Amino acid sequence: MSQTLPTAPVVVADSNVHVPLLAIRDLEVSFTTATGLVSAVRGVDLTVYPGQTVAIVGESGSGKSTTAHAIIDLLPGTGKVTAGSIMFDGTEITTATEKEIIALRGRAIGLVPQDPMSNLNPVWKIGYQVKEALKANGIAKGSAANARVTELLEEAGLPDAARRAKQYPHEFSGGMRQRALIAIALAARPKLLIADEPTSALDVTVQRQILDHLQHLTEELGTAVLFITHDLGLAAERAEHLVVMYRGKVVESGPAAQILSAPRHPYTQRLVASAPSLASRRIQSAKALGVTATELLAPTGGDGVSETRPDIVVVDNLTKVFHLRGGRPGAAKTFKAVDDVSFTIKRGTTMALVGESGSGKSTVANIMLNLIDPTEGKINFEGTDLSTLNKKQLFAFRRRVQPIFQDPYGSLDPMYSIYRTIEEPLRTHRVGDRKSRLQKVRDLLDMVSLPQSTMRRFPNELSGGQRQRVAIARALALEPDVIVCDEAVSALDVLVQAQILTLLNDLQAELGLTYLFITHDLAVVRQVADQVCVMKTGKIVESATTDEVFDNPREEYTRELLAAIPGAKLTF
């Protein structure tokens, strides 16, 4: 970043520093539903000074995004501010006219939204969408605007910006789209930037690059940032001041370091204790000090016992090639999703397959589950080559390997009751009679700590964590040897994530299960895995025990992934 950035319209002058840029007082927001008013935000106070970075931390449904959207009057659906005040730079937002709000949006308050995939209009070119922000706020017009668009995209860290501006969103990767969205948000040099989980949909290494860049830009421009995240480690690393929200209320706020070291509210204490990014950091620093960490750790981790365990799965030189159809005859291409992958998993241990999106880890999982056939190579399951199985043997084999998928909303049939969902595999494999199956479902629900009454309910009546418990119960129904967890906790809130990981660890100790744990998140790996394979573009680049990978990563790529776990700069 050699070019000089144009200064923000407001220079952080000494006299301004102690006047809040944004002051929210006793804010209440409610949504009208069929059953009446539901309050989402209940009496929130929040202050942001010019140039300051404040983070709101909370899980889904805590009201953090609703608070942020209230600031620019973009509450979804029936949402309404019912009480309190939002004072921004001398304007009372709750009573401002539509015209005043439009003048503030973009010009004084920028928004970097959460999901880069859905936040750019797919039918307009990137450059056009950036230019709109310039024109709407009277910054530049015509060819001057075009030149400015290129500058802004470059500034946001998009290489080859002039050419890229002429492309459509679908030609951009997620990280590039998020850079374009940052360019849009900063186009009119706002005084306040609201960053609503700006990177949670991106790969970890990209996440880090983009946050670094955003931090650098806002510091240089003197922009105040309201950063919204569910990850306490990330918040503490990026913001000076933290605001912890729980069920629509601010439960604790203060300087980041203070909240991490001495959380006062019980909820914050639980967050500090279970956020995977923080937990994995703590395990590392505890090990460095020679202290045994009290954290959740894989039951067989580094105990030496695993050396003597028999191999249950041996993957040999696995390769999977996909054929992509070309635009015209002869233009068809092939794509190697998995390239010569070999590893073994010992019975009763957890193997983590780590990689970013597109690394081929899910393809390996699908081959393991025998959902797709490998192009080359084979999988030996306790000495049996899976490719030699006939239809009947394959059916029997499926009992022994069961999946748990990422999205508990998508992997349960909404029309099936929980009982039917868990009972289905038993019925398919003709296990027991009606009565014994009912008993089995009861036992399984007990095992995953769900009440018996759950049986009669439907997926839409359960929370994300409960649904994932149901998915685990269903996977356990056939008493498998191996469970393939494909990003099984990535869609869950941190506290729920910690609970599910504990459950998986307990079940492993109790039932001697073997896990193939597919994830992009090394922080989770630290807590559950015995062995780690790091995948990149279809190949395994590093394979070792979890301790080794964390203590002495050999590959540059592994080091990058490790550095991307939030909280590297925090001390414990």
Add this chain to the structure above:
Amino acid sequence: MAWYIGRRVLQMIPVFLGATLLIYAMVFLLPGDPVAALGGDRGLNPAVAEQIRAEFNLDKPFFVQYLLYLKGILTLDFGTTFSGRAVIDVMGEAFPVTIQLAVMALIFEGVLGIGFGLIAGLRKGGVFDATLLLVSLFVIAMPTFVIGFVMQYVVGVKLQWLPPTVGGDVSFQTLLMPAIVLGAVSFAYVLRLTRTSVAENLSADFVRTATAKGLTRSRVVNVHVLRNSLIPVITFLGADLGGLMAGAIVTEGIFNIPGVGNTLYKAIQQGQAPTVVSLVTVLVIVYIFANLFVDLLYAALDPRIRYA
């Protein structure tokens, strides 16, 4: 792109062959002897009947008849009707009328359907929206011939605002009412489709981002909501164009319009295979081209669509 169009045109060959064979077979299998029917109650002189059969190849086996017919088409000879007119002339008279009618109906349902649908979508849940939903449901539930006869009687005969029938006088004015009747049901569908699509896009993330940029409401709607919402509507309209042309049979009957529908109806009744097959084949080709056009238009509206 060129490859894509080329492939689509090549795909028309099997569709063309299949459609003509199927239609030819169906007409061939129609009960009754068309030649005998020509003579009415008195019956034809057997020698004359033989001569007509020979002239129209009706004495040959089915496949030979079909191949002879195909051979004719390739030299643009669509055969003649029993009364001796060239089928191509008959088509030349009927098609312009039907095309004019279909295009007028398409414009009516497109402009009004999208316009009202947009307003209803923007004011979802309001009085305007509720009224339009009720009206559109009513129109969809009502058979076309009922709408046709009622409009013909009220607007044409009682109020005398528009001519009640067309007859030989084909003009914008005489075709206006038939076009509205023909497009009525599709108008209701377009309206509902646009409304749903607009309402859905209004809550899309990119629309919120556009608003957060500081754009005015009208710009957000025109630039970010409308174009995206039109994608499914255009698909429907394109597929409907073919349907409008073929489906005009009822409407053309009610208003006595000398178009394809009327001609086709008479030809089927008389078992005139060359006329029926030729008309239907052209309709099939029109349908295929309309679909190709829609696919191209689709890509113009949505850059994510690539011809692969």
